[in-house]
């Protein structure tokens with residue numbers, strides 16, 4: 001028989017045996033919410049720190065307990081801010097570590113998002129809950145693994161992966177996956193990350209549980225909304241204290257003094273109105289009685305007791321889906337929700353409100369479709385069609401080239417892309433800048449016959465000005481004040497152009513470079529919405545049917561999309577593109593728009609000067625015009641061959657009031673050589689011709705057709 005002396009560290013052995021024994025005892029069968037209420041403390045910094053009290057958060061209790069519903073294999077959480085999504089995630093993670101140990105994969109959109117999650121959500125949760133933390137391997141400890149990619153614990157692993165790098169999900173499997181902010185996941189060449197993730201749990205069959213959550217973003221592409229539709233569609237139902245009607249919260253039923261809109265669809269009615277958010281009440285969908293916050297919050301807390309709570313509208317087939325707007329939160333006052341609505345509306349950012357506060361995807365129609373843009377290219381009647389009256393160019397600087405787009409702007413900022421291309425060369429050298437100078441000297445033929453020059457250029461300095469400042473300083477010296485250096489500035493609520501930051505460059509103190517800051521996030525929003533606009537008129541974007549505007553052009557132009565990211569718990573919308581996609585054409589368009597905003601030309605007055613009154617006649621193409629003149633000439637010749645007809649015309653001429661006193665009757669042969677004069681006497685002469693004459697005289701420089709017009 002061995003003696004206990006063989007073990008030098010008896011205490012450690014005893015504790016190891018105790019831990020092993022603990023793992024042999026099956027966990028008591030308790031609901032996850034009961035376990036969480038006993039074991040989980042909410043970290044400081046949350047709405048209500050301390051032990052979880054589900055009376056404050058009945059929605060969370062329902063979601064947590066759903067993970068143990070028989071047959072549950074997938075859950076989609078489409079939740080507004082302040083409805084407890086983070087707490088649910090923390091409790092679920094803790095439950096599968098502490099109570100029912102199973103391996104888990106946690107997924108975030110990007111590596112940065114994962115670092116943020118670990119720092120701001122996981123770490124505080126573990127610090128607040130030493131009992132759970134104790135079961136996990138220590139960082140840099142001898143036993144187990146604890147690093148940024150995984151943490152081991154007794155009975156499983158918590159693994160971290162992110163959609164930006166699908167390889168982080170390969171070669172691992174776990175029965176539980178939690179994918180957070182799924183609407184922010186890039187589409188990668190390797191396929192859909194969520195599919196990949198689902199494969200990681202598929203081997204566990206009916207034991208698997210895939211949980212997805214997100215602030216929804218765009219209706220068309222929202223993954224969480226698709227998941228919500230595919231699931232059993234649960235909403236938090238409350239009972240009216242007055243009429244007993246069971247109902248869920250709807251934005252349409254929020255009332256306050258000043259509200260003119262009936263929903264999000266006609267939200268613009270609320271712009272420029274007097275509002276009193278403090279008067280906000282919730283209006284019962286059954287009896288129309290108004291609930292104050294006290295009644296609303298009581299209805300939420302008592303929902304389950306009163307026969308409400310999470311109620312599905314579709315049959316359950318292993319996939320539950322949850323949606324709740326901020327009105328269903330006991331942590332939010334209605335007046336604050338209304339204030340947030342008014343703030344976002346004033347900023348022109350209704351989408352943020354719909355996504356974040358209502359937890360609903362936004363049908364902005366601001367998803368520009370590259371194939372649709374390619375298909376709708378037009379034959380321009382001239383280099384610059386009639387409506388485009390002012391030209392700007394946006395230039396994007398890359399290491400080895402400048403890319404540009406020349407845009408013609410018209411009334412209501414309707415736009416025509418008129419030139420695009422690449423100038424190859426190192427921006428640190430002078431050659432490429434010479435080429436740009438040549439481009440800036442270009443003139444473009446307007447449909448009216450006038451020649452238009454480029455009125456302004458914005459050149460992206462990439463914020464690194466330094467070396468290139470000299471180049472464009474020199475360039476500016478040659479081109480006057482029409483060229484601006486710009487620096488893209490991210491963030492919302494920033495003006496599209498800000499007053500220039502006078503930056504001293506060069507040796508001479510008198511030499512300044514105007515560096516404009518362009519609020520690129522806002523500018524992109526305008527550009528994207530306009531690209532998505534289907535109706536011609538103000539804001540619409542035209543593109544010519546030419547080879548330079550190919551599929552790649554439109555792919556770049558639409559390469560970025562809005563996603564919601566959480567920074568320190570706050571939702572932030574940002575533009576994102578797939579890593580490998582190029583977006584230079586979008587930048588060019590944004591800077592061309594920036595140039596327009598810097599110069600602020602009076603487009604209406606320019607249009608009045610340039611566009612003839614009778615636009616229909618003016619829209620006649622050069623070919624149509626030539627054909628019509630030729631046709632008339634043939635008729636004249638035919639007429640002159642017939643002396644009978646000539647006599648008839650001359651007689652009519654003599655009888656008519658002397659509107660053309662200059663014309664003398666002449667022998668037929670001589671007149672034939674002077675066609676233009678005779679055409680005016682031709683009886684079937686199209687009335688349009690008089691229009692043309694008026695038009696040409698109203699134009700200062702009838703360049704293209706000058707010879708003809710002047711002889712009339």
Ligand SMILES: [Zn+2]
Nearest residue numbers: 240243284287
């Ligand atoms: Zn009622």
